Amino acid sequence: xxxxxxxxxxxxxxxxxxxxxxxxxxxxxxxxxxxxxxxxxxxxxxxxxxxxxxxxxxxxxxxxxxxxxxxxxxxxxxxxxxxxxxxxxxxxxxxxxxxxxxxxxxxxxxxxxxxxxxxxxxxxxxxxxxxxxxxxxxxxxxxxxxxxxxxxxxxxxxxxxxxxxxxxxxxxxxxxxxxxxxxxxxxxxxxxxxxxxxxxxxxxxxxxxxxxxxxxxxxxxxxxxxxxxxxxxxxxxxxxxxxxxxxxxxxxxxxxxxxxxxxxxxxxxxxxxxxxxxxxxxxxxxxxxxxxxxxxxxxxxxxxxxxxxxxxxxxxxxxxxxxxxxxxxxxxxxxxxxxxxxxxxxxxxxxxxxxxxxxxxxxxxxxxxxxxxx
Numbered sequence: 555x556x557x558x559x560x561x562x563x564x565x566x567x568x569x570x571x572x573x574x575x576x577x578x579x580x581x582x583x584x585x586x587x588x589x590x591x592x593x594x595x596x597x598x599x600x601x602x603x604x605x606x607x608x609x610x611x612x613x614x615x616x617x618x619x620x621x622x623x624x625x626x627x628x629x630x631x632x633x634x635x636x637x638x639x640x641x642x643x644x645x646x647x648x649x650x651x652x653x654x655x656x657x658x659x660x661x662x663x664x665x666x667x668x669x670x671x672x673x674x675x676x677x678x679x680x681x682x683x684x685x686x687x688x689x690x691x692x693x694x695x696x697x698x699x700x701x702x703x704x705x706x707x708x709x710x711x712x713x714x715x716x717x718x719x720x721x722x723x724x725x726x727x728x729x730x731x732x733x734x735x736x737x738x739x740x741x742x743x744x745x746x747x748x749x750x751x752x753x754x755x756x757x758x759x760x761x762x763x764x765x766x767x768x769x770x771x772x773x774x775x776x777x778x779x780x781x782x783x784x785x786x787x788x789x790x791x792x793x794x795x796x797x798x799x800x801x802x803x804x805x806x807x808x809x810x811x812x813x814x815x816x817x818x819x820x821x822x823x824x825x826x827x828x829x830x831x832x833x834x835x836x837x838x839x840x841x842x843x844x845x846x847x848x849x850x851x852x853x854x855x856x857x858x859x860x861x862x863x864x865x866x867x868x869x870x871x872x873x874x875x876x877x878x879x880x881x882x883x884x885x886x887x888x889x890x891x892x893x894x895x896x897x898x899x900x901x902x903x904x905x906x907x908x909x910x911x912x913x914x915x916x917x918x919x920x921x922x923x924x925x926x927x928x
Contacts, residue, residue, distance in 0.1 A: 561575050561576060561579065564668065570668070570671055570672065570675070571671070571675075574671055575668070575671075576600045577600075578664055578667040578668060578671065579600065579607065579664060580598040580599060580600055580607055581598070581663065581664075581667065582660040582661070582663040582664035582667065583598045583607045583609065583660055584596060584597065584598035584609070585659060585660060585663045586652050586656040586657060586659050586660035586663075587609055587648070587650070587652055587656070589652075589655075589656050589659055590650070590652050590653070590656050591623065591650055593623075593624070594611055594612075594623060594624060594648075595611065595612040596609060596610065596611050596612075596648060597609070597610045597611075597612075597645065598610070608647060609647070609648045609650075610645045610646065610647055610648055611623075611624075611645070611646060611647075611648040611650075612643050612644070612645050613625055613626040613631075613643065613644060613645075613646055614626070614641070614642075614643050615627075615628055615631040615638050615639065615640050615641065615642045615643070615644060616628070616640060617640055623650065626644065626646060628640055631644055634646055669739075670738075673737070673738050673739055673744060676707050676735070676744050676745065677735055677736070677737050677744070679707070680704075680707065680732060680735045680745055681735045683732050683735075684732050684733075684734065684735050685731070685732065685733075685753065686731070686732055686757065687729050687730065687731055687732075687754065687757045687758065687761060688704050688729070688730065688732055689704070689727065689728070689729050690702040690703055690704035690709065690727070690728060690729075690730065690747075691703050691725060691726070691727050691728075692722060692723060692724050692725060692726045692727075692728065693708060693724065694724055695722035695723070695724060697713075698712060698713055699711050699712040699713045699714075699715070699716065699722075700716065700722045702728070702730065702747060704745070707744075707745060708745070709730075709732070709743075709744075709745035709746070709747050710743035710745065710746055710747065711730055711746075711747040711748075711749065712746065712747075714750075715733065715746075715747065715748045715749060715750050715751075716749055716750070717749050717750060717780050717781050717816060717817045717819065718780060718781035719781045719817040719818060719819070720749075720781075720817040728749070728815075729758070729815060730747035730748060730749050730754070731747065731748045731749070731751060731753055731754040731757065732745060732746075732747065732748075733746045733747060733748035733751075734746040749780070750778075750780035750781075751778075752776040752777065752778050752784075755776055755778060755784055755786070755812075755816070756773055756776055758812050758815060758816075759773055759786070759801065759812065760773075762808055762809075762811050762812055763800065763801055763803075763808050765795065765800050766788075766800075766801070769791065770790070770791055770792055770795060770800075771788055771789070771790055771791070771795065771797045771800050771801065772788065772789050772790075772791060772797075772826075773786060773787070773788055774787040774788060774789050774826045775787040775879065777875050777878040777879045778875075779871050779874070779875060780816075780819065781817070781819055782819065782820070782867075782868065782871050783819065783820040783821070783822065783867070783871065783872065783875060784816075784819060784820070784821050784822070784875075785821075785822045785824060785837060785875050785876070785879050786801070786821060786822070786823050786824065787824045787825075787826050787833075787879065788801055788823060788824070788825065788826060789825070789826035797823075797825060797826075798823050798824075798825055801823050802823065809821065809823075822839055822840075824836045824837065824839070824879075830848055830853075830880065830882075831846045831848060833879070833880055834846045834848070834853045834855060834876070834880050834882065834884065837875070837876035837879045837880050838855065838857075838865045838872065838873065838876045838884070840864060841857055841861045841862075841864040841865035841872070842857070842858070842861050842864075843855055843856070843857055843861075843865075844856040844857055844858065848882065851881070851882055851883055852882060852883050852884075852885060853880065853882040853883070853884045853885070854885045854887055855884055855885065855886055855887065856887045856888075857886055857887070857888070859888055862886060862888060865886060866886070873886070
C-alpha cells in the first residue's frame with residue numbers, strides 16, 4: 555500500500571488531521587535513520603509527487619572526500635548547486651540504508667505519536683463539555699465498568715460510578731455526566747463518566763423540565779444515595795407555578811423519564827422553605843412526623859411506632875438523606891417518649907428495621923402517581 559493511502563485511511567478512520575499525520579510519518583522515519591546514523595545532520599520530508607519520504611543529509615563541500623557520509627566533493631556539489639564553494643554545507647538526498655530494528659523503531663514512534671494526536675483532539679473536543687450530560691451507547695462491558703461510545707470517541711464509566719441497580723448491556727443507550735477529561739489516557743481511558751452524583755441528577759432535571767432549564771423553577775439542593783433514593787428541594791420563582799407539580803408533570807410525565815434513566819431509583823421532591831422545622835418534617839417523607847424540636851445542630855423528631863421504620867428507611871438511608879438535606883443530626887423519639895435515638899443509633903438498628911420498612915417513593919402531594927409507580 556502506498557504512503558498516501560495509509561495516511562488517507564488514518565484520516566478517515568480516526569478523523570485525524572492530514573498534515574499532522576504526514577509530519578508524524580516524516581518524524582518517525584527521521585527517528586529511525588537518526589538511530590543508525592546519530593552523527594549525521596538528517597532531515598525527512600514528504601514528497602507528494604513521488605508519494606514517498608525523502609531522507610536528506612547535510613554534507614560539507616570538500617576538495618578531497620575522506621568521509622562519504624558527511625562530506626561531498628566540490629564537483630558533485632556543483633551538480634546540485636552551481637555556485638557552491640569549498641567549506642559550505644549543502645543538503646542532498648541520503649543514500650544510507652536502515653535495518654529491521656530501525657524500521658521497528660519508526661513504527662513504534664509513529665504509533666505513539668498518532669495516539670498522542672488522537673488524545674489531543676479528544677481533549678480539545680470534550681474538555682469544554684466537562685460537567686455536562688452526554689448521550690452514548692455501551693460499547694462493551696468490563697470487570698471495572700463499561701466502555702461507552704460517545705460520538706466518535708470512547709469513554710469509560712467506572713463500576714463505582716454506575717447506579718448499583720443497573721446492569722451493563724452492550725448496545726444499551728444511556729446518558730452520563732462527563733466527570734473528567736484527561737489530557738492523556740490513563741489505563742487507555744481518557745473520558746471518565748458518572749451516573750451517581752447529584753450533579754448528574756440536577757442536569758437531568760434541567761434537560762427534562764423546561765422550567766428548571768429556564769430557572770423558573772429552581773433546584774435548591776439535591777442529596778442522593780444512588781440506586782436507592784434522591785431528595786430534591788425545589789422552589790418557584792413565579793408564584794403562579796407549583797414547583798413540585800411542574801417537576802412531576804401530569805400523570806408523572808416529566809419525572810418518569812428521569813426515573814427510567816436512574817434505573818428505578820426513588821425521588822422525593824420537596825418544596826423549599828426557610829422554616830427549618832418544616833424542612834425536617836418534609837425531609838423524612840414518606841414518614842408522618844408528630845413533632846419537631848430543634849436545638850443547635852440537633853433535631854429531635856417524634857414519630858409513632860409504625861412510622862419509625864419508614865422514617866429510618868432501608869439500611870438507615872432515608873434518615874441519612876434527611877440529615878444531609880437539613881444539615882442536622884436527626885434523633886427519632888418514639889411517640890411521646892423522651893428518649894431519642896440519633897442517626898448513628900438508626901444505623902445500628904437498621905438491620906432489624908429493614909423487614910418493616912415501607913419504601914413508598916413519596917412524591918409529596920401526588921399520591922395518584924405514587925400508587926401508579928407501585
